Amino acid sequence: MRFRSIARNRGDDRQPALLVSRTFWVSDVPRLIPLCRLLGHKPVVDGTDTPRRWVVCDRCGIRANPQGNLDPEQWNIGQPYTEPLTPTQPVSSTVRDQLARRGLKPSHSGNPGPIPTQPVGTVGGEIHIGKSKWRTVGIDFKVGNCGSEQVMAASLRLGPLGSLYLHTEDHGRRIQRRLNPTGYQSRETGLSYYHGRLSWKVWAKRDERRKADPKWMQGxxxxxxxxxxxGPAKNRQVSETEKVPAVVRMPEGDTYDVTVHLEKWETRRTRGRARVYWLAQWDCAKGIPVRNHDWKGDETFSCSWQIQGVTPDTPRWPLILAAKAAEQCSRDRARYDYTAPEAAGKASP
Ligand SMILES: [Zn+2]
Incomplete structure (x- = not known):
């Protein structure tokens, strides 16, 4: 068995570094197949809704290697595979050249090979401990489908405390073949809490949600x-100021014409008092450059944020918003290691 891990999130000014944040893999983990190790594998034909057939062990779910490509007219799913497990030898280059001269291609090998007797697989995951920005608390597990690289997966999220995610590659094929044999939809079961709502999934399809699905399945x-x-809290805009022209002065000395405005909002429950808050916004038609990039947009055109202690009655509020815009763009320039075009020109003549 081999263990590998790499560090993730090193933190920046939006998200502080976590105590622990790593992705890890344990590879060459022997697969738990005691019966097959004792009795040998039990090859059967397997397949999906699409006309594809291959060979798999009915007991442990491990596929033949190569898995084979059988004729669906001749082989039914679940039928025991009694032919010898010997793959067709690949066509030699001499034969391939001879066929090519006559404008033919060698027919594709379709016979399955042997099922590995000492199979191994990988178990991997991600762990985050410390002040995380994620606020969800929950637990869930996934059973993959016949095409999944990650056959089984589970996650535990503890909001700001951290999270743990685990998955298996190939381990658990037996369970997948018993519980989710056909189709290409993985199934998820779990419970989570976020922003005052409790959500559940019971054997729900991972990538598809239909109106006809029963309520118990997902909600x-x-x-x-x-x-x-x-009653539920609702947000509503009450009023807004005119858009006022202002100038953003960056510490590098470049200036930008912007407009700034304030919006008054309130949040209110059906029964209860309203809470008033203010949003500030700046817009710059030309954009304020914050990074040097050839093909990604390198300008910021606007930003909106909740502001405290500033209303239209605050003297010089447009100047306060413009100063905040300069600070926001300056932080972005630091994050992207921005170099002003003039300075870049001097650095590499
Ligand atoms: Zn087996």
């Missing part, structure tokens, strides 16, 4: 007692 309910007593 969410509010469980915040304030939602139940006072």
């Amino acid at each position: 969410s309910i509010p469980i915040d007692p304030r939602d139940l007593l006072l």
Whole structure:
């Protein structure tokens, strides 16, 4: 068995570094197949809704190698495969040249090879411990489909404390073949809590959600007692100021014409008092460059944020917003290691 891991998130000014943040893999983990090790594999034909057939062990779910490509007219899913497990030898280059001269291609080898007797697989995952920005608390597990590289997966999220994610590559094929044999939809089961809502999934398809799906399969309910007593909270814009021209002066000396405005908003529950808050926004038609990039957009054109202690009654509020815009863009320039075009020109003549 081999263990490997790499460090993730090193932190920046938006997200502080976590205590632990790593992706890891344990490879060459022997697969748990005691019966097959004792009795040998039990080859059967397997396949999907699409006309493809291959050979797999009915007991442990391990595929033949190569898995084979059988004729669906002759082989039914679940039928025991009694032919010898010997792959067709690849056509030699001499024969391939001879066929090519006559304008022919060698027919594709379709016979399955042997099923590995000492199979191994990988178990991997991600662990994050420390002040995470994720606020979800929950647990879930996934059973993959016949095409999944990650056959089984599970995750535990503990909100700001951290999270753990585990997956297997090939381990668990037996369970997948018993529970989710056909189709290409993985199935998820789990429970989570986010922003006052409890959500559940019970054997729900991972990448598809239909109106006809029963309610027990997937849904969410509010469980915040304030939602139940006072009704759901709703946000509404009350008023906004005119767009006022202002100038953003960057520490590098470049300046940009922008417009700034303030919006008054309130959040209110059906029964209860309104809470008023203000949003500030700046817009720059030309854009303020924050990074040097050939093909990704390198300008910021606008930004909106919740502002405290500033209203249209605050003297010189447009100047305060323009100064904040300069600070935001300056932070972005630092993050992207921005060099002003003039300075870059001097650095590499
Ligand atoms: Zn087996």
